[in-house]
Amino acid sequence: MTQCDVLVVGAGPAGIAAATAAAISGRRVLLLDENPAPGGQIWRVGQPMPKGQAEGQTAKNQAIARLCACGASCLFGYSVYDAPSAGELRAICESGEAAAGPVPGDPHIVGLRYEKLILATGARERFLPFPGWTLPGVFGPGGLQALVKGGFNVAGQRIVVAGSGPLLLAVAAHLRGYGANVVCVAEQAPLAKMLPFAASLWSHPARILQGIQYRAALGTAPFHLGCWPVAALADEVSGKLTGVRLTNGKRTWTQHCDLLACGFHLVPNIELASLLGCAIQDGFVKVDHQQRTSLAHVYCAGEPTGIGGLGAALVQGEIAGLASAGKPTDSLQGRRLAERKFALKLEAAFRIRPELRSLARPDTLVCRCEDIPYAALEKRSGWIDAKLQTRCGMGPCQGRICGAATETLFGWKQTSVRPPLMPVPVSALVYPGLQPVSLKEHL
Ligand SMILES: Cc1cc2nc3c(=O)[nH]c(=O)nc-3n(C[C@H](O)[C@H](O)[C@H](O)COP(=O)(O)OP(=O)(O)OC[C@H]3O[C@@H](n4cnc5c(N)ncnc54)[C@H](O)[C@@H]3O)c2cc1C
Structure with missing residues (x-):
């Protein structure tokens, strides 16, 4: 079991900013992400950016350098799939090499205990x-x-x-x-x-x-x-x-x-927040000006609180990190408000037009994991009914794709989230524990 003062889930811009701010404030921080390196979606590691389009690169390099220097520990290649008790999460790494587990190729499970939790789980495409x-x-x-x-x-x-x-x-x-x-x-x-x-x-x-x-x-x-x-x-x-x-x-x-x-456009990743019991409002995690959710020890930053882009992710992450360490955030509130206004403008400008709800034909697949066509779903009364009667949303993506689609098509809400958050092997029920490495060592 790994212990920390502040656990940050998601190493995109919001998570990096949060982990850095909390660690600089003297907290023992663990930053975790299912990707093999920090950066999230926009700062994804890979081929160099095309010539003339590397403008985000400087911001990324600065953020990673600050993270390296702040003393936060990290675990990459681990996905959080369960919250078995208060103050505890469980994460799995299915690549034996990344996990350095005893048996190469076997999944490795780690239990994570925290005092404060910051969710920075980003968004996915709709x-x-x-x-x-x-x-x-x-x-x-x-x-x-x-x-x-x-x-x-x-x-x-x-x-x-x-x-x-x-x-x-x-x-x-x-x-x-x-x-x-x-x-x-x-x-x-x-x-x-x-x-x-x-x-x-x-x-x-x-x-x-x-x-x-x-x-x-x-x-x-x-x-x-x-x-x-x-x-x-x-x-x-x-x-x-x-x-x-x-x-x-x-x-x-x-x-x-x-x-x-x-x-x-994008759909927020709110599954972990929902599993923990954080209040959700209009499809987003509800937070106050300190990025605190309805649970006193849980904070949330970046896209799960509103699709706002890089600027919002960075300022919200920093606020969450400082607030989790009991530090003041007043000097950042002006930026936070400006980014919030921008997110509301984005939402209004890119609202889905009604015509897009009638593009599917009867045989068009809606749930591509389980091969469920539109005709099988239109007679269902809601998300749970569709799951029970057709297996819609019960495949590997666990409704992450078709859930957002059926919400737009039929207005169905996904009312409950249950563990595991993603399909995991049975061996995920028993786990030995693992020590995280420092970010410098990892890089
Ligand atoms: C596919 C995609 C591509 C994008 N490309 C661009 C772009 O080119 N330019 C641009 O301006 N904006 C882009 N965006 C938007 C961009 O993501 C946001 O503007 C902003 O950077 C979000 O930062 P964030 O930290 O909130 O989330 P993200 O950057 O999405 O980071 C969230 C992190 O949380 C991790 N995570 C989520 N759930 C778990 C879990 N259960 N366990 C472990 N880790 C978890 C993810 O692996 C991810 O690294 C993109 C968005 C998406 C979805």
């Missing part, structure tokens, strides 16, 4: 079902970007980037930087919502500049507003993606492509 969305060659924009950072070659590939959210433009620009031929970007939000959003950014000049840089990186590729995919098309013989049918509500056309990157 996928909405439309005919062809499960074809090979269709990715989430962030997922494709992660693959490319991991070495997947997109040079010369014709790519359509579609869906919703600021991630589309960022990913499209990155893909261009890696040599892809981005043929167009299709954003479902209409001009009528984008104009006020753009105008409201006058107080965020850095964000305006970043948007302009991303758009410039796209060159002459069109950026369609109020435009969404209705079907992904494949060659009947090879099954290979050949294009995507796009519509603007008035006109529908085929855009030929080799890859489609499609995702509809």
Whole structure:
């Protein structure tokens, strides 16, 4: 059993900022993440960023350097899957090499005891079902970007980037930087919502500049507003993606492509907070100005409290780290408020349009883990009924993809979260314990 004063789950920007602030304040901190290295989604380790797009790199390097120097311990490659008792979490590493466990290849389980817990579990992409969305060659924009950072070659590939959210433009620009031929970007939000959003950014000049840089990186590729995919098309013989049918509500056309990157903004990862019993409000973890949840010893920072981007994650993480160590956070409250306002603007601008709820045909898969089509779900009365009658949401992703989709399609809420948070081997019921290493040693 590993003990610490402050346990931080999630080593994205929010978790890194939280761990650093708490450790500098003199607390014994353990930072844990299921990825093999710190950075989260935006600072994912991988291929160097394309030329001219490494602007986030400096911020990342500074944050990692501060983390290295602050004395926090770390465990990477471990996923938290259970909270068996108050003040205790359990995490599993399924790679024997990373866990340095006694038997290479065996999963390694560690028990973690904490006085204060900071949840910085980030967000994932939202996928909405439309005919062809499960074809090979269709990715989430962030997922494709992660693959490319991991070495997947997109040079010369014709790519359509579609869906919703600021991630589309960022990913499209990155893909261009890696040599892809981005043929167009299709954003479902209409001009009528984008104009006020753009105008409201006058107080965020850095964000305006970043948007302009991303758009410039796209060159002459069109950026369609109020435009969404209705079907992904494949060659009947090879099954290979050949294009995507796009519509603007008035006109529908085929855009030929080799890859489609499609995702509809982000969904917060609130499963662990829900399992612990933290109050959830409008789909997000409810926190006060100190990032404290409804449980006095549990804090939450970053995307689970509202989709707000990097700036929000950093300031909320720092506040959570300081507050967990009993330090004042007054000097950060102005930034926190400004980022909160930005998150609300994002939410309003990229709200899902009603047309996207009727793209699925009766045979379109909604739960791709368990092969459950739309027709099997539309007669169900809610999430639990759908699980019991069809096995929707009971596959490896445990409803992380279809849960968000059915919420948008049918308004179903996922009412309960039970351990384990992800499928784990039976051996996860018995565990020996493990000592974390210092971050310097790890890197
Ligand atoms: C796929 C994807 C790609 C993105 N790419 C960009 C981009 O290119 N540019 C941009 O501006 N923004 C991007 N974003 C948005 C970006 O994630 C946010 O703006 C912000 O950086 C979030 O920081 P965070 O620390 O809250 O969360 P994250 O960076 O998401 O970090 C959360 C961390 O928690 C870990 N975690 C979650 N649950 C567990 C668990 N049970 N056990 C152990 N670890 C756990 C995850 O592995 C992850 O490392 C992306 C988002 C996603 C989902």
